[in-house]
Amino acid sequence: MRRHLLSRLLTAGVLLWLVLTASFALLHALPGGPGAVVEDPRVPPAQRVRLRAVLGLDRPLPERYARFLAAAARGDWGISFSSQRPVTRVLADAAPHTLALGAAALALEFLLGVPLGVAAARRAGSALDHGVRALSLVLWSIPSFALALALLLVFALEWTWFPAGGPSTPGAAAWPLLPRLGDRLAHLALPALALGLPAAAATARFVRAALLEVAGSPHLVAARARGLHPRTIFLRHALLPAAGPMVELAGLSCAALLSGTLAVELIFARPGLGRAAFDALAARDYPVLLGATALSAAGVLAASFAAELLHAAVDPRRRARFERA
Amino acid sequence: MLEPAANRRQLRAAAALLTLLVVAATLGAAAWPASPEQTLDPAEAALAPPGARFATLELADGRLLAARSIVREATGYRLRNRHGESFVAADAAAPGAAVETRRFWLGSDRFGRDVAARLLHGARLSLWVAAASMALALGFGVPLGLAAGLARGAAARALLALIEAAQAFPRLFLIVALAALAPPRTATTVAILAATGWMPVARLVRAEARRLSSAEFVLAARGLGLPPWRVAFVHVLPNALAPVVVEASLGMAGAIASEAALSFLGLGVPPPAASWGNLIADGRDLLRDAAWIALAPAGALALTVLACNLLAEGLRDRFDPRRTPLPS
Numbered sequence: 146m147r148r149h150l151l152s153r154l155l156t157a158g159v160l161l162w163l164v165l166t167a168s169f170a171l172l173h174a175l176p177g178g179p180g181a182v183v184e185d186p187r188v189p190p191a192q193r194v195r196l197r198a199v200l201g202l203d204r205p206l207p208e209r210y211a212r213f214l215a216a217a218a219r220g221d222w223g224i225s226f227s228s229q230r231p232v233t234r235v236l237a238d239a240a241p242h243t244l245a246l247g248a249a250a251l252a253l254e255f256l257l258g259v260p261l262g263v264a265a266a267r268r269a270g271s272a273l274d275h276g277v278r279a280l281s282l283v284l285w286s287i288p289s290f291a292l293a294l295a296l297l298l299v300f301a302l303e304w305t306w307f308p309a310g311g312p313s314t315p316g317a318a319a320w321p322l323l324p325r326l327g328d329r330l331a332h333l334a335l336p337a338l339a340l341g342l343p344a345a346a347a348t349a350r351f352v353r354a355a356l357l358e359v360a361g362s363p364h365l366v367a368a369r370a371r372g373l374h375p376r377t378i379f380l381r382h383a384l385l386p387a388a389g390p391m392v393e394l395a396g397l398s399c400a401a402l403l404s405g406t407l408a409v410e411l412i413f414a415r416p417g418l419g420r421a422a423f424d425a426l427a428a429r430d431y432p433v434l435l436g437a438t439a440l441s442a443a444g445v446l447a448a449s450f451a452a453e454l455l456h457a458a459v460d461p462r463r464r465a466r467f468e469r470a
Numbered sequence: 471m472l473e474p475a476a477n478r479r480q481l482r483a484a485a486a487l488l489t490l491l492v493v494a495a496t497l498g499a500a501a502w503p504a505s506p507e508q509t510l511d512p513a514e515a516a517l518a519p520p521g522a523r524f525a526t527l528e529l530a531d532g533r534l535l536a537a538r539s540i541v542r543e544a545t546g547y548r549l550r551n552r553h554g555e556s557f558v559a560a561d562a563a564a565p566g567a568a569v570e571t572r573r574f575w576l577g578s579d580r581f582g583r584d585v586a587a588r589l590l591h592g593a594r595l596s597l598w599v600a601a602a603s604m605a606l607a608l609g610f611g612v613p614l615g616l617a618a619g620l621a622r623g624a625a626a627r628a629l630l631a632l633i634e635a636a637q638a639f640p641r642l643f644l645i646v647a648l649a650a651l652a653p654p655r656t657a658t659t660v661a662i663l664a665a666t667g668w669m670p671v672a673r674l675v676r677a678e679a680r681r682l683s684s685a686e687f688v689l690a691a692r693g694l695g696l697p698p699w700r701v702a703f704v705h706v707l708p709n710a711l712a713p714v715v716v717e718a719s720l721g722m723a724g725a726i727a728s729e730a731a732l733s734f735l736g737l738g739v740p741p742p743a744a745s746w747g748n749l750i751a752d753g754r755d756l757l758r759d760a761a762w763i764a765l766a767p768a769g770a771l772a773l774t775v776l777a778c779n780l781l782a783e784g785l786r787d788r789f790d791p792r793r794t795p796l797p798s
Binding site: 163 | 637
């Protein structure tokens with residue numbers, strides 16, 4: 146078990162290194178990369194030379210790569226070209242907003258998707274089942290940025306139930322704890338729905354299909370023949386085997402949700418990672434862009450690693466494969 | 471997971487929707503009376519709600535005038551406008567001009583352009599970009615997946631690591647990083663979507679190839695001394711085609727949505743062209759006053775993705791009713 150864990154961690158490390166190298170190569174090899182920033186003809190030559198030296202762009206590429214890796218390992222991601230602040234500070238300011246949004250969307254996805262999928266599967270063929278299937282099919286098909294616009298229009302502009310954007314009301318920092326928390330949640334609601342509803346729809350469809358797939362299987366017939374309580378049969382013999390794939394789904398969801406945050410953060414003016422990456426792109430602020438990309442990739446790797454561990458925890462077959470390795 | 475009749479209904483619905491879409495994007499766009507670029511008298515016809523009807527009159531200098539109504543009189547035309555009336559002398563109108571009516575079925579945008587015309591022409595562009603990128607993704611992902619599934623030892627591990635590393639990037643972040651480096655062109659968008667869309671295909675083909683690699687007919691083909699490419703493409707691939715078709719359909723849905731998201735962010739098809747993402751972006755700051763500008767293309771987008779998803783699900787149930795792969 147431990148050996149397998151170590152080897153998975155090692156693989157994740159190698160993957161992260163590959164991701165970093167690929168980002169670095171992409172950013173440096175193609176036109177419009179960091180070199181172009183300091184070759185603007187409007188900048189006087191002497192200044193250009195100094196700027197190149199300050200930014201470390203005057204060194205050969207392999208040296209820059211080695212320095213980049215060493216610094217990255219130390220947690221030093223360089224200085225933002227546009228704001229002159231350390232990239233780690235920029236990202237540390239942005240990450241909590243994205244994390245809150247992603248966590249809220251993930252919670253919505255499973256708190257809404259799993260019960261709906263279970264309800265539909267238990268009464269397969271009923272009106273409820275048809276309703277859930279139709280609704281989830283439609284929601285699943287709406288890209289989250291389009292859903293974000295629709296929610297913004299209906300719930301923030303037409304009926305002003307929720308604030309239209311930003312992470313919190315200006316000046317809310319001075320409020321007492323509870324109103325401040327409520328304010329944050331109100332600002333989080335629409336973006337989380339825009340991200341979470343399509344994901345919840347996909348989950349509901351998946352859970353329903355997974356439950357129906359085991360519905361006629363011999364082990365359920367055997368459980369019924371042993372006279373087990375229907376609830377026990379359902380929870381332990383139908384739902385539990387589906388838990389493993391659900392965990393994998395959660396791991397995959399993290400990547401999709403993280404991608405989705407970019408557009409949603411822009412639409413709702415939330416200063417998260419996606420927005421940081423987008424602004425960095427507009428300003429050709431490549432240290433921030435590199436950092437945001439690497440951080441999001443690390444997030445995805447961590448999520449898939451956690452999903453694998455959880456999968457082993459809920460599925461004895463998976464655990465056996467771990468122990469053999 | 472559906473009974474056969476429901477499965478047939480689902481596939482039929484998907485096929486009907488997709489046919490409608492392709493017809494709209496080709497014949498519909500060509501036959502629609504208004505052109506997507508034509509601006510109809512912005513002072514009068516900008517931000518007209520869906521269904522609004524205008525009378526139009528062509529002037530001698532080529533401009534098109536629009537008004538609530540235009541009445542021909544002895545010496546010229548009397549126009550009833552948004553803010554009153556005006557008069558156009560007969561010799562200011564184009565020779566032989568007649569009063570025509572124009573209806574904005576889906577409303578007009580801020581320049582008085584026809585949203586329906588832009589939607590139809592946008593369909594052609596959006597579908598073309600998605601289909602081209604999916605074809606590229608298949609062209610790259612299928613051979614790579616076959617190689618990864620049939621190779622042994624270090625080569626197999628390296629190929630798998632490549633696929634996993636590419637998949638570890640959150641897709642939109644990778645798209646943003648790539649968009650930073652290449653000039654915004656339609657071809658760039660196709661390349662970016664392909665570069666970020668081949669991984670699920672490769673993963674799937676790899677899994678199928680691995681499963682088939684120990685099948686007797688594959689072993690037999692190997693035993694006959696056939697070259698590896700022949701084993702891969704002639705013996706393995708045809709037997710793995712069903713899930714690939716399903717994945718291509720899902721990927722198409724993803725590509726259409728990603729193109730729209732990318733163009734919406736200003737990183738995709740460059741703006742004068744009417745892709746759906748651009749249309750949605752156009753309507754974004756007019757959401758409160760003229761919601762139809764963004765909602766019409768967003769609805770078309772959702773409908774298209776829905777059709778692709780329906781097709782994918784229907785095909786999956788048809789090919790292999792026992793499998794429930796993870797939704798993507």
